[in-house]
Amino acid sequence: MKPAKTYEQLVQENEALQIQLEEATETIHAIRTGQVDALVVQGKDGHELYSLKTADQTYRVFIETMNEGAVTLNEEGLILYCNSKFASMVAMPLSKVIALSFDTFIPATYKDRYNSLFNEGWTVDRKIEICILSNDREVPCQLSVTTLELDGGISMSVIVTDLTVQKATQRLLKSNNERLEEMNTALEVSNHDLQQFASVASHDLQEPLRKIQMFSELLKDRHIDELPADSVRYLEKIIDSSNRMRTMIIDILSYSRLSTHSDTYVLTDLNALVQEVLKDFELRIQEKNARVRIDPLPEVEVNQGQIRQVFHNLISNALKFSKADEPPVIEIKAVDPVDPANPEDEPVCAIQITDNGIGFDEQYVEKIFSLFQRLNTKDIYEGSGIGLAVTKRIIDKHNGRIRAQSKEGMGSTFIISLPLKQHKPA
Known part of the structure; x- marks a missing residue:
């Protein structure tokens, strides 16, 4: 019977084993990261040299840094090598994954698909979506296979991409x-x-x-x-x-x-259209002794009835909100389209309608285009407060923009930007 070891002997043995474990861990890490190309091992016949070909070094270093699982298979489908990421994906220690058949991790319902991939992957690069087993859970993955010529001959490289997050996103997107x-x-x-x-x-x-x-x-x-x-x-x-x-x-x-799909657009001479609108206001223009100046306007692809309503509303407002002691002056002209909201490659035109009326405070510039919004008392100025809301909605349907500039007592300016041509649905 051997005598019992003392406490000091046990401590020494433990320290020696700890050193050996650390050396083994460092060696394995050096092999996997390509820091060494050869190992000298003491065998029964003396020292033996095991070479790790430099040709494999780049491959080993690369797959250890990947976010995907990487596996190397032989012709029987056995795992010759895999990176740490794949071991974590299948929830097994790395040492137990090596030498297993890869189809160990393939659920029964996907065996045929995997076998087809494995058989064809030796002659052509392929990829499929499949599930692999992690404990008793199926993990959706994409397998991408290609052949590699390594030191031991032809092998199959399998890249395993976890699709769990992508599939969850797709389900959420589908639900939304x-x-x-x-x-x-x-x-x-x-x-x-x-x-x-x-x-x-x-x-x-x-x-x-x-x-x-x-x-x-x-x-x-x-x-x-x-x-x-x-x-x-x-x-x-x-x-x-x-x-x-x-x-x-x-x-x-x-x-x-305007909610209906009235998207009939035709090339329209805005000069003729504005003249038609002015005929509706002949009596009011005469009563107020108003002057209307119109510079040449372009031809634009529009819904004629709707754009006629736009000019009708804006001219009506210019006459309605005129000063009591000063005849209205209304100017309508084309200006350079300076609108950062429109892409530079989109041909647009800009029409400016200016009056010398009572104007309004520019802090309300967005409010005036809202439904039923009025800045003036209905007892003095008639109307429903819908006209400018209708105007903006029409311009929006034409993929354009309308802006307003004004100061109280100094008139108002409305600038309409419209595409010269409308994009019709295919």
Whole structure:
């Protein structure tokens, strides 16, 4: 019976084993990272030299730094070499992965696909999406195979890319797309309902409103001498309010109609179009002694009815918001299109409409294009507050932009940028 080792002997043996383990770890690391090309090992017949060919060094260094798993297979499909990343992917120690058949990590449902890849990979580079086993979990991966000529002969290199994150992203994207389609469908239904409502508003609501206007006017014309002054004033307020309501109903209908896919664009001479609009304002222009100056305008591909509405709204506003003691002056001209929002390779034109009216504070420059927004009291200036919202929506549908510049008491300028040609869907 051997005598028991002392505590000091056990400590010494432990230290010696620790040193050997550290040396072995360093040696393995040096081999895997290509720091050594040969090993001298003490064997039963003396020292033996094992060479690690320099030709393999770059390959070994490269695969150890990869984020993908890298595996080298022989003709039987056995793993001759793999990097640490692949070992972590299959959740096994690196030492136990070596010499296993690669199909050990292939689920049964994917065996045929893997066998096809392995058989064809010796003659042609191939890649497939497949799952590999990590413990009892299947990990979606892409396998890319190619042949390599290493020191031991022809081998197959397999690059294993983990697709877990990519697949999760694809599922999320698919789910979001499905939700977006559902929302678009619901929005289309909602838009249809709104258009139906606007149609009802434009027809059914206008009929009782016309009767209110008609009987109010009759009452005023036939019995104005019999009514007290207060009653006459109340009656005039009824008439004014019903007129404003009728204007608002018509404007709401115009705004809602812009939701439809009215994308008929034709090459249009804006000079002729503006002249047509001015004919609608002949009486108001004469009443206000207004002057309208028009410089030559370009031809643009537009929806004629909608762009006519744009100029109608802007000219109407210029006449409406004029100064009480100064005749309106309206200038319409083409200017250089300076709009950083438009790409340089997109041919555009810019039309500027300037007036000398009451203007507005530029802090409200975005507010004026919102639905039902008014900067002036409705008791002095008529209108529904929809005109500029309609104008902006039309310009947006033409893939253009509209900007406003103004100062209180110094008039306003509206600049419209429009593509010369519209991109039609294929």
